Amino acid sequence: MNKIYLAAIVTTLAMLGFTYVAMDIKGGLNDDIVNQLAILGAVVLVIATVFVVTKYVRQMQTDKATGDLTEENWDGIGEYMNEMPFGWSVIFLLTIIWGLWYWTAGYPVAAYSQIGEWNEEVAAKNASIAQRAANLTPNEKLHLGKAVFNVQCAPCHGTNGKGQENYQTGDLRAENLNKRALSKKYVEKVIREGSNQLGYAGGMPPMMLQDDADIDAVATYIEGGMKGEQPAQYAVCGSCHGMNGEGMDFVAPSLTAYNVDLVKTLLTSGTKKGEIGTMPREAKILTPLQIELVAAFVANGPATELEE
């Protein structure tokens, strides 16, 4: 074999090999036709260019310039009247024929629409997800919830759910989701003004307690994590939030933990105005299944190590 062909093969293998080794295929091909075609395109690109160029370099080495020159000559530059290279002409003709066919027949017959394609893609994936989702173990649920959390929630709440620090004040910028810590000041405000930020139907009316001393006692108790002796006035709260503060599904949130019901309600209908502004309506982006998963993950405590 001639050296130049060997060099071409080595170049091709080196380039593709280097790409393969260096590429951290984190996304994975994922049985995704788009991924496969992209890789195929890159491979074809290298091979086609190297080998076509090699063919002509070979001609530089062995062939000789021949043919009739045209009459004209510009600044000493002549032109041969050679025919066009056969392979080039044929392929050019083929691409034109293909283009005409595709444009007049192929594409209209396929009746392609990108939105139609999106609808099909989403429908197919949702169907397959629904099928798999039927038999999830609790641990699988947590792992999947973590995946959703890392993509959608971690930018503010941090990958461990502990929130991140404000660059100026050092305050935590989004709630620490590992522990529901209601400050006294906040509880007092909610009792006086009422609240409907988490999105529970009805919400909490203002002034459920009227007396300053009562409000102070309840707020202190809740800030303390509902430990110690329960003030009698808490009974008013307990009718909805539960006497132990664990909340009642669909009625009122837990005061002690980010439980599944709280997270789900917040993500679907809440307009939570937190330390750093209004929390986004994730329901616009997340599916009901994803909300289910992320709620389970948060309720478990985002910083908790998961079993493999």
Place this chain on the structure above:
Amino acid sequence: MFHWLEKRPFFFAVGVFVVIAFAGLVEILPNFAQQSQPTVGTKPYSTLELTGRHVYIKNSCNACHSQLIRPFKSETDRYGSYSKSGEYAYDRPFLWGSKRTGPDLMRVGNYRTTDWHENHMMDPIGTVPGSVMPSYPWMFTNLADVDTAYAEQLTIKSVFKVPYSMGDEKILIPMEDGTSETVEIATTLAGANAAALEEAKLIVADMKNQDVKDMVAAGKIPEIVALIAYLNSLK
């Protein structure tokens, strides 16, 4: 025939021009014939939002951020529903971008908040560890150019009939829920500045930076406030 052309530069040039101009006619005119219609719920930008859009352009945010959500599940999951043509009806210029060094911002108003942007524009890497975005501290001190945005609003209202309400003239814009709204612009430059300041006050209520708050209280609008108003409007 070609050899004949090669000796006649004028006809040669005409020939080249015809050949290259042809594609433009076929490709571009059909879409122009049908004026870009806004989708229901799409409103023109308010004075402060448009001022912020100019800040966005001034700093070439579009060099790294796209505003175009393609119809793939992976994109609609990440950024929200795919883009529709009519949503861009009031975008002059369009800001689709051609490179996503940072994430798409077409609907960033749905999932980021004023305070998040405030932190992020000052210290992007502290806010999102691993980010390669530079910080933009000068936006917290440079004053926004409301005048130019107002001039642009007047221009697009008179030249392109963008449905701004002005003075007694009310132009209703249909919303998704069947109601309709108006987007008002002031009748005078002073009025436009006053209106922008009112919008700015709503934004700084959610901000922490005391210098910025003081500036707005003193009737001045820093670029960051206008930019956040614009980003919040992207939905």
Place this chain on the structure above:
Amino acid sequence: MENRPLEYDYTVAKMFMLTTIVLGIVGMLVGVILAFELAFPSLNTVLGSGVAEYTNFSRLRPLHTDAVIFGFTLSGVFATWYYVGQRVLKVSMAESKFLMAVGKIHFYLYIVGVAAVVVSLLMGITTSKEYAEFEWPIDIAIVIVWVLWGVSIFGLIGIRREKALYISVWYYIATFLGIAMLYLFNNMEVPTYFFADGAGQAGIGAWYHSVSMYAGTNDALVQWWYGHNAVAFGFTVPIVAMSYYFLPKESGQAIYSYKLSLLSFWSLMFVYLWAGGHHLLFSTVPDWMQTMGSVFSIVLILPSWGSAINMLLTMKGEWKQVAESPLIKFMILASTFYMFSTLEGPIQAIKSVNAIAHFTDWIVGHVHDGVLGWVAFMIMASLFHMAPRVFKKEIYSKSLMNTQFWIQTLGVILYFTSMWIAGITQGMMWRAHDAFGNLTYSFVDTVAALHPYFFIRGVGGALYLIGFLMFAYNIYKTWTVGRQVEERELTNATPMAA
């Protein structure tokens, strides 16, 4: 034909050679700075937060693209035109005082335009449209510069002695017409200072500000019809013009096939303009237009390859020259990168591949294997060929040229391999999802994964810049201390000192 060669006047060519080199250094230096700012973001504020506004990635990025396109490349196009034009039309600029004056005004007004662009982009005065960032006052200046160039082209053609136009002249004419049409239509804008008179109150705000004539999807359509073809008529057509003159001239070989030149030219002109839609795949532009962009992109492969093949076949049997002359090496490798790049583009224009490639660094890699490997190699080779003829001096150092060739080749390879890996990696990470349809990576995960490739790209770019500085030094030394040469040494192969 007369025997005594004409005394060509290279005054204007010389001026543009200077700006080619200076603006090349500026554009590439800014590019290297940008590359390292992405790899190490703290560099954005390395000169302190006071000037951070002007050293920041986002302000510098349009400056990089415009310095390379409208500074380096366009200067190169003008420099070679004022050289090649005279020679293939067989007429000297010295014969017409008018054309000489037009050429000089062309140059000085161009310099004014460049200065205005640099200042305005650093200040953040931009329309945001890629490669058309300039506000209306600068647009007007650019149109005048362009008209002056047109006067120069057609004026020189008007007094020509060579009846038939050489292939290179076809391509220069096409460059002139193409950019003129594209630039005018894409920069249709309304200055707000004068038109804000809805309530009789003109004269508000910044006087230089304007608003685009087109909105949203239409604006995008016009912009990418322009953006794509600015590449066609800035980075392809005039560079092909150079290759059709300098390769046969330097090697002393006749062009392989007139027919191939002819068909490549006319089919390139016809097909190129249709392919702009491939920048807007999966956007809100109608499906049929996107498909048209894809189809024509595929058809475009062959007209592009036609010119490159014509170049390679012109060197048939001349391996010895390729092996010995670094100048010819530059041009042969340029043709190779041209083929690589013009196959890569259409592959990226296939809708399914574009779904991954669009918005990623693979596109950036594609642009750079074209611009670094093809455009800049060809321009540098042209200037290397011109320098001894313009200065009547021998090239200062052949070995320096050889070293430069290998350093820059390595630079380009590092650049585009790191970028296509980065692009495909990130594109696949964006799409990655688990069996339950959850996205696998948050956006910032996909950015963090690119760090090593950003670094390699920076190194590749820095190598290329080093090579370019060697080029500048070599030309400078040729001009100042090169050995004087006789006219007869300048017929074909460029004289070079070891």
